[in-house]
Amino acid sequence: MPLDALVKRYQQYKHMGLALDMTRGKPCSDQLALSDGMLDVVTSADFRAADGTDCRNYGGFDGIPEARALFAEFMQVAPAELLVGGNSSLTLMHDTVARCYLHSNVDSDVAWRDLPEVKFLCPVPGYDRHFAICENFGITMIPVAMTPDGPDMEQVEALVAADPLVKGMWMVPKYQNPTGYTVSDAVVKRLAAMPTAAPDFRIFWDNAYAHHHLSDTPDPLADVLAECKAAGHPNRVFLFGSTSKVSFAGSGISFFAASGPNVAWMRFHGSRQSIGPDKLNQLRHVRFFKDMDGIRAHMARHAAIIKPKFDAVLRILGEELGDGSAYGASWTVPNGGYFISFDTKDGCAAHVVALASEAGVKLTEAGATFPYGEDPRDRNIRIAPTLPALAEIEQATRIFATCVKIAALEDA
Numbered sequence: 275m276p277l278d279a280l281v282k283r284y285q286q287y288k289h290m291g292l293a294l295d296m297t298r299g300k301p302c303s304d305q306l307a308l309s310d311g312m313l314d315v316v317t318s319a320d321f322r323a324a325d326g327t328d329c330r331n332y333g334g335f336d337g338i339p340e341a342r343a344l345f346a347e348f349m350q351v352a353p354a355e356l357l358v359g360g361n362s363s364l365t366l367m368h369d370t371v372a373r374c375y376l377h378s379n380v381d382s383d384v385a386w387r388d389l390p391e392v393k394f395l396c397p398v399p400g401y402d403r404h405f406a407i408c409e410n411f412g413i414t415m416i417p418v419a420m421t422p423d424g425p426d427m428e429q430v431e432a433l434v435a436a437d438p439l440v441k442g443m444w445m446v447p448k449y450q451n452p453t454g455y456t457v458s459d460a461v462v463k464r465l466a467a468m469p470t471a472a473p474d475f476r477i478f479w480d481n482a483y484a485h486h487h488l489s490d491t492p493d494p495l496a497d498v499l500a501e502c503k504a505a506g507h508p509n510r511v512f513l514f515g516s517t518s519k520v521s522f523a524g525s526g527i528s529f530f531a532a533s534g535p536n537v538a539w540m541r542f543h544g545s546r547q548s549i550g551p552d553k554l555n556q557l558r559h560v561r562f563f564k565d566m567d568g569i570r571a572h573m574a575r576h577a578a579i580i581k582p583k584f585d586a587v588l589r590i591l592g593e594e595l596g597d598g599s600a601y602g603a604s605w606t607v608p609n610g611g612y613f614i615s616f617d618t619k620d621g622c623a624a625h626v627v628a629l630a631s632e633a634g635v636k637l638t639e640a641g642a643t644f645p646y647g648e649d650p651r652d653r654n655i656r657i658a659p660t661l662p663a664l665a666e667i668e669q670a671t672r673i674f675a676t677c678v679k680i681a682a683l684e685d686a
């Protein structure tokens with residue numbers, strides 16, 4: 275379609291006065307409703323854990339035993355390697371950075387705040403809230419390219435080997451936000467084994483989408499803690515997860531998993547911050563899901579709701595843009611998770627987001643998937659299809675694709 279015809283179509287969209295939101299990866303209300311039964315499984319007659327613990331009271335920092343047992347399996351670690359937290363894994367990640375920053379970790383006596391600079395490697399595109407934590411602590415972020423196998427390991431290995439101020443790295447290992455890529459076994463092994471100049475280097479392994487498959491053939495993911503132990507770096511990795519996109523996004527439970535010394539370190543500092551987590555919510559989760567088969571069946575019900583939305587986005591992108599090459603565009607086809615990562619022609623992402631916004635389609639800010647909000651090629655846009663209704667998704671994607679074409683032709 276020539277540019278003037280596209281602009282005419284765009285003007286028609288503008289006059290429709292739409293208000294469509296594809297910004298954040300929130301579950302839709304049909305997904306939340308899948309877990310409504312959870313609100314009825316803990317009652318005034320039955321609020322004790324299996325070992326008799328009164329879940330209404332203080333205490334039990336590690337989590338109730340049945341929650342540790344079930345969610346250790348969920349996180350693929352031993353129960354002793356897991357702590358069950360409050361409603362947000364992001365809080366755990368923030369506080370873990372804060373504890374390294376304020377108090378050091380088990381592999382160093384020097385707190386990060388006492389160093390001239392602290393640096394983190396950030397696979398890009400990545401999750402904006404990880405980057406916001408770094409910004410909050412004044413941690414310098416170094417972007418490393420994300421590939422379909424994981425972060426560019428040549429870059430990662432060179433950076434961590436050379437610089438003792440590189441203290442950490444973010445990693446969403448499975449169905450990454452926003453690309454949907456899963457780290458290959460070979461990359462997990464290299465991350466576990468690579469020499470680092472900093473003895474207290476940590477990988478923040480945010481496995482937020484571990485069980486969030488969109489097909490019957492899930493991506494496999496190697497056991498990073500086992501690989502780190504085998505490589506002689508048992509303390510290298512901090513694992514995080516939650517049920518935010520399993521049960522209720524605002525009222526799930528979160529997990530920290532790591533080596534024994536790391537768990538003891540986390541317990542020591544954490545128990546100075548809290549007398550214990552919400553055990554009633556842990557009990558609710560265990561009673562509702564029962565076991566991993568229960569969780570897997572529940573995740574299949576989520577997929578049945580959201581897969582048609584992903585399919586609609588991908589179908590319409592294909593109809594409008596072909597394989598994208600005519601417009602310098604490309605996008606990922608995720609096998610799980612919550613996002614599709616879209617690359618416009620270089621220099622066009624901010625233009626596309628602005629055009630879409632004027633036509634009533636709110637997209638995540640261009641640049642949000644990069645540290646400091648700066649996408650050097652101004653091309654990446656994160657598409658979040660889960661929240662809007664299917665008909666809205668279809669309309670929003672059609673408009674988005676029109677904006678991609680207009681920007682590509684206008685910015686030629």
Ligand SMILES: Cc1ncc(COP(=O)(O)O)c(C=O)c1O
Nearest residue numbers: 362363364401446451482516518
């Ligand atoms: C990669 C990733 N980690 C963590 C979170 C938030 O997790 P939580 O709700 O457990 O704080 C999100 C939410 O979008 C996410 O995409």
